[in-house]
Amino acid sequence: MIETQPFSSFPADGLAIIIGTNGGIGAQVAAQIRASGHFADMIGTSRTSAPSLDITREDDIKALADTASASGHDLRLVFDATGYLHGPHGGPEKSWSAIDPEAMAYQFRINTIGPALLLKHLLPLFPRKGKAVFATISAKVGSISDNQLGGWYGYRAAKAALNQIVKTASIELARKRPDAICLALHPGTVATPLSDPFAKQGVRLQKPEESVASMLSVINAASVTQSGSLMSYNGDSLPF
Template sequence: MTAQLQSFPNGGLAVVFGASGGIGHAVQTALVKSGQFEQVLGLSRAAGDFDLTDEASIAGAADRIVEIGLPLRLVVVATGLLHDDAMQPEKSWRHLDADNLARSFAINATGPALLAKHLLPLLPRHGKAVFAAISAKVGSIGDNHLGGWYGYRAAKAALNQLLHTAAIELRRNRPEAICVCMHPGTVATTLSAPFGNNAYTPVPPEAAADRLLGVIERLRPIESGQLLDHTGLPLPW
């Protein structure tokens, strides 16, 4: 079932950062199917559209969005790094590594914050507009009962704080705009594949995208600055 996004003004532009990933691609596809936006733009690092570790490339992506000439109504940041060939989640403090921590923060926190820096000023001053970044429940400090995953947890907690702070500034001159972090649940993607958990059955990216867009459809300005799960409920900081 494709999410409907009729709470947004007709037309305008929706942009997905991380459109080559499982969730990002599914979100872009669902946005196109919704028919609510005049244009849906998918940007990815793989295509050379931006690099979260290079602010100049982020500024370039923002310039590209401005050149389209449509009101920027929705930004979904579906980027993130949990592991790759060079880095795995830490099971213990013994595994902490300064370079890996810095890399996790650069991609999971600093990069999305720089996207907010360049894109929040582009949101219209009137009518619903949303900047939503994919975060993670493991970034909740209050919900951390298992430990481990130091860098990813800390970087997502930092992302939550950065965007919570940005939301406070946003509402001063764009009171109808919304800035949130969202936990998509356990999704069957390459990010989560090596870390299966019998307690949580992964859902396909398409189902996750519909859940996330359903929450975005129901968002109100009073919820700006929150960390929300895929049902729309707030998660503890």
């Protein structure tokens, strides 16, 4: 049984927003935040929610920001659980010969540009004082210095770009909301449809509830000195 996270470092009675609640990780984030009882309200969105949110459509994100503004609660937590690794728009490339411009552009639309638009519209809603966190799912394979195996050109590049956006946003955020934090999170290898086909023998697969409990613990423990970092689910700071 996963212990419910207390979110003790956050001011009480705030608003939490989760994007991507139709996925294995996002659904668990919503469930554990709801079970904590710490936040006064929670908004969960996805392409299949009502109203729906497509992370590639800026109008959808603007509408989400308007809903958050009208909630009457301070926005304290945004958890972006969206991402694309494989599917109808292609999958990880084993060689440069497999690079496809349209498939790579889609990787960037979902894994980089979408989260950047969330930052654009939701970070300004963070209160001037008190802890608030924007967390987005990145990946260890987005680390340039840790790349030892090659391959996965589009996904690696899109996640590396996301890490840069998080780092850059954290600098501006520190000037405007000095108590707020911006994090990129590596969830580990999680048993979800996104990662299942690529799980290697000998690599421990986490259940979504395990990975999420760990990431929420990292968020609860995070301080402003870690803002802009790529953090692993186990609390380690990972290299860019």
